[in-house]
Amino acid sequence: DQQVKQNSPSLSVQEGRISILNCDYTNSMFDYFLWYKKYPAEGPTFLISISSIKDKNEDGRFTVFLNKSAKHLSLHIVPSQPGDSAVYFCAASVEGNTPLVFGKGTRLSVIA
Amino acid sequence: GAGVSQTPSNKVTEKGKYVELRCDPISGHTALYWYRQSLGQGPEFLIYFQGTGAADDSGLPNDRFFAVRPEGSVSTLKIQRTERGDSAVYLCASSPHGQVGELFFGEGSRLTVL
Numbered sequence: 230d231q232q233v234k235q236n237s238p239s240l241s242v243q244e245g246r247i248s249i250l251n252c253d254y255t256n257s258m259f260d261y262f263l264w265y266k267k268y269p270a271e272g273p274t275f276l277i278s279i280s281s282i283k284d285k286n287e288d289g290r291f292t293v294f295l296n297k298s299a300k301h302l303s304l305h306i307v308p309s310q311p312g313d314s315a316v317y318f319c320a321a322s323v324e325g326n327t328p329l330v331f332g333k334g335t336r337l338s339v340i341a
Numbered sequence: 342g343a344g345v346s347q348t349p350s351n352k353v354t355e356k357g358k359y360v361e362l363r364c365d366p367i368s369g370h371t372a373l374y375w376y377r378q379s380l381g382q383g384p385e386f387l388i389y390f391q392g393t394g395a396a397d398d399s400g401l402p403n404d405r406f407f408a409v410r411p412e413g414s415v416s417t418l419k420i421q422r423t424e425r426g427d428s429a430v431y432l433c434a435s436s437p438h439g440q441v442g443e444l445f446f447g448e449g450s451r452l453t454v455l
Contacts, residue, residue, distance in 0.1 A: 235383075263443070265446075270448065272345070272432055272434070272447050272448045273384065273432070273446045274446070275443040275444070278443065318383050318384070320383075328374060328386040328389050328397060329386070329444065330386070331376075331383030331384045331385070332383050333381065333382055334383050
């Protein structure tokens with residue numbers, strides 16, 4: 230049973246617009262969430278994280294929102310750039326206790 | 342380079358053969374993780390080392406899979422009697438401390454079992 234779900238396998242957005250990637254989780258013990266970005270033939274690279282004591286974390290063009298009651302988080306990229314085209318993975322853990330559990334990923338294509 | 346290094350980058354083998362995949366973590370990182378990524382899936386946890394010892398091996402799918410980290414640095418993932426279903430990209434990651442947080446991934450070793 231998938232504990233971290235990314236229900237959209239792909240997303241296409243025009244350059245300059247907002248990209249919103251969604252992630253749902255089922256394990257209520259998860260309290261630390263991360264987003265990773267992956268280009269072809271490379272390993273995933275860390276993008277941004279959020280602890281369950283917050284509901285928002287922002288880093289430049291990237292913002293992650295956490296809704297604990299809905300067990301849902303989202304990654305917003307504004308403005309989207311062609312270099313953002315990659316696969317984005319949502320991951321979760323019980324901080325300091327369990328290894329990261331990843332979703333299946335969403336492929337983002339930013340069209341110039 | 343200063344990143345996580347994995348060798349080989351590609352390995353093609355026949356069903357039933359033995360395979361070793363190597364991971365050289367970032368210098369000074371005490372925690373080392375192995376993940377497996379099959380086509381269309383996210384990375385799936387296999388095993389986690391803190392120093393030389395396996396702190397959590399609950400993700401190893403069966404006893405054909407084994408990993409070691411004898412000196413607390415380089416790790417080797419060993420797969421015996423390979424099966425076609427073992428075909429995947431095997432990712433290694435390290436982090437500076439045991440607490441889960443940001444992991445630094447290598448580029449992966451793509452294993453193809455014919």
